[in-house]
Amino acid sequence: MCGIVGLFLKDPSLEPKLGEMLGQMLGVMCDRGPDSAGFAVYGGGAPGKIKLTLRAPAGYDFAPVGAALGDGAELETRATHAVLTIADSREAEARDTIAKQFKDVTVVGAGQRMELYKEVGLPSDVATSFKLSGMSGTHGIGHTRMATESAVTTNGAHPFSTGADQCLVHNGSLSNHRSVRRDLERAGFSVNTDNDSEVAAGYLSWRMKEGRSLGEALEDSLDDLDGFYTFVVGTETGFGVIRDPIACKPAVMAETDQYVAFGSEYRALAGLPGIETAKVWEPEPAKVYFWDRAA
Template sequence: MLAQMLGTMCDRGPDSAGFAVYGTPRSGLAKVTVQSPAPDEAFSGLAASVGGAVGTEVAIERRGSHAVLTVPADRLEAVRDHIRDQHGTVRVLGAGDAIEIYKEVGYPTEVAAVFGLANMAGTHAIGHTRMATESAVTTLGAHPFSTGPDQCLVHNGSLSNHNNLRRTLARDGIRFETENDSEVAAAYLTAQMGQGSSLGEALEKGLDDLDGFFTFVVGTKNGFGVLRDPIACKPAVLAETDRFVAFGSEYRALAALPGIETAKVWEPEPATVYFWER
């Protein structure tokens, strides 16, 4: 379903594409999705190196320029630190009990095919096609952005105060991989939740702290949320059935979904947090 939706939106975002898929968690284990511009060299020995650092065997599964490491859940931060410190050409795209993130430069249908999106399975997924406006066309600049466990964000719009927020968050110890304003939004939400806010509370606070125009879709382990800025100048449409909830920036992204003809189709209100959990 997601591969079909991404394919429909190719002309809206032809520069790059990405997606997060939430699978079934395995007790005591977590997943770390990594990427490298030189994967053959970078991933050779990576599992053994990480396993030696955390003191246990680590599994690795390659998908093109990406790989997914399966590690002990209680050593997740140690794994991230080891990769950053010892494997400079490897970038962590996301980590958590359920999430896997894949993104790449190129036409969205080709990106989806490279990673085998149509054959993946999970409880929910979030995808994005990008026409770059705020930063260069790069793999790391593609959406989704993930800065917290099992959390990711895609963004349609532009933030005007992201550089100020970036400096504030960096002073608090948050590390950034790109110049993209959307990564700052993801990090902002992670920081708010780290201070005890729920995702809904963090999104509500973002209405005061994030200046610009935006539609956010935020994925978590158990579901996803949607927020539009108070002006809501970017298009957005939702569809609900007994089987699924789907979001798109245009209705045509949803038009081929099964049962769409009987779905409740509606436009989310400005400055209103919506959230669905499985």
């Protein structure tokens, strides 16, 4: 079944409350996906720096990772995850060091502004463990998972990130994900889980690598991805939504002068400020919606 939430802030005064608002929305969706949960937040970033979100088993000591990369590496630990900030020119070095020296550590996301967290457990508990309510930023997306096509694991939890500052959450099922997976692998993209949602994220990155904008890549997905799905995507500056042409998965959006919000059900939006006067609508099938702070 699964639940999706997304929040894009227009009003900078709300940015310190992004995590609190997103966490409330995520908590309401617990019963749509009690197995695992995750979220991505687009917060502060510095030119010339990149953030690598790392994941490891519970109780893991991330300090040696930062020490191995020496001066200039900054590390912030949150439960089973840590955010490693380094010069973007050192990203390949950092990934190589982690792969060779720290076998229990996985890189789950990277970007100048994006931090990505996901774990097995009740979504409200996952949000609390990572201290989502204290995070600030401009936009974020989240997912509560009821596993159907693969096991209940952290690897299977959403969001999936296959490009810098890019991530995706998905409600639905792709019928042709195996053939798309083979296309991705031939194009040089590695798919690390059995989850069809990672294939969808990789598909968008593949199209963008070929020169398509995210909006164009989402439009391409309507022809190339079979099944029923709702995608909510995040980029460094933007937030997008698309539903398949049948649109059998529930979805609702709300927009005010302060924000744009998405939820699998209206109740996920009901606690947002000013919702009583918001424009509320069901996104149309096979239509790309996108908001971009850079526009």
